[in-house]
Every structure is written in structure tokens, then in C-alpha cells.
Amino acid sequence: MAISTTTHLNFRGDARSALEFYQTVFGGHLTTIAYGDFGMPKELPDADKIVFGQVTADNGFSIMAYDVPSQAPAAAAPAATTREHGMTLTGERFFVSVRGETAEEVGALWDKLADGADLIEKYGPSQWAPGFGMLTDRFGVTWILDVAAPYAG
Structure with missing residues (x-):
């Protein structure tokens, strides 16, 4: 299945x-x-x-x-997502994660998705992946984009 x-x-x-x-x-x-x-x-x-x-x-x-129908009550706005000292601080209940195979393909998606976005962590190499970045897009959705890295465990 x-x-x-x-x-x-x-x-x-x-x-x-x-x-x-x-x-x-x-x-x-x-x-x-x-x-x-x-x-x-x-x-x-x-x-x-x-x-x-x-x-x-x-x-x-x-x-x-x-x-959501306009008659539905609005939920309280979550706190903005930030990165401080290598930690992600947020009041949001979810992020959308997009993972690709190469830094180039994920970087191309990042460039488009970043249009009008608030950057939380700029896309680039990280300790755990050849490419990682985090942003909140112009619609208020927080995205994590990263490159799949081989498991080193």
C-alpha cells in the first residue's frame, strides 16, 4: 500500500x-x-x-x-518565526518542507519563492545539508527548503 x-x-x-x-x-x-x-x-x-x-x-x-468561509472566527496570529543562535523560534503549528536532490534545483525554487518573502535564514550550505533556507512567503506561509544529504549515522 x-x-x-x-x-x-x-x-x-x-x-x-x-x-x-x-x-x-x-x-x-x-x-x-x-x-x-x-x-x-x-x-x-x-x-x-x-x-x-x-x-x-x-x-x-x-x-x-x-x-476559510468569512463567517468562521479568525484564529489568533502566531508569533513570527525567527532563527537565533542556530535555533528556530516560532509560534506556528506547521511549516511546509520542500526537499530536493541538488543545491542547484532547490536554489532555483528558493529564488522564486523568496519573491516578496521575509527571509528567516538565507538559502545556502548548512552543517547538515548542502543547501538549506527558511522563509515566510508573501501569503504568510513558512517554508523550509533543503537538499537531501546522505545519512551519516
Whole structure:
């Protein structure tokens, strides 16, 4: 039996923009379905918001997202993620991790994803990987990009 996981992101009105941006970074096929496409009357405020969205690419990248209905209460904002003295300090419940095989391929993804992002740790060689970087993108999602390193244990 094969099992896979896909990160599912929850937005407040900008799921379409985020998914379109992620498609420009990772490539692949974009699917977006609005609440109105599922029968919500077009005159309601959320009718044009995304109820189901995803980007899937041949290289294995996959992400899903939707817009939380406007009637849902907003969660308290987590503390910003920072790196200090080699430690990651955060109040976030998750990060999205992207791992590739070479520093060049991961670096190319980093360059695109970093557009408009807050850099937490600049992409480059680290003690544990040929390439590592951490950022919070323009949509508030924190990403870890790294290069797979052979296990030395």
C-alpha cells in the first residue's frame, strides 16, 4: 500500500493568488473551484472564494488550499518565526518542507519563492545539508527548503 501526504493550507480570501504563485514557483497543474461553482449563490460574499484548490506537478510537488468561509472566527496570529543562535523560534503549528536532490534545483525554487518573502535564514550550505533556507512567503506561509544529504549515522 502506498500512502502520500499533501499539505493543505487555509487562507482568508487569497487562496487563488497563493496557488497561482505556487504554480509559478513549482510548475504543474492548477485546479481551483469556487464556492459558487458548488452552488453557493453568486451574490453571496464568498461565492468567488476557493472551496477546493491544488497544484500538482510531475516532479512530485503537491499542495492544496482553500479559503476559510468569512463567517468562521479568525484564529489568533502566531508569533513570527525567527532563527537565533542556530535555533528556530516560532509560534506556528506547521511549516511546509520542500526537499530536493541538488543545491542547484532547490536554489532555483528558493529564488522564486523568496519573491516578496521575509527571509528567516538565507538559502545556502548548512552543517547538515548542502543547501538549506527558511522563509515566510508573501501569503504568510513558512517554508523550509533543503537538499537531501546522505545519512551519516
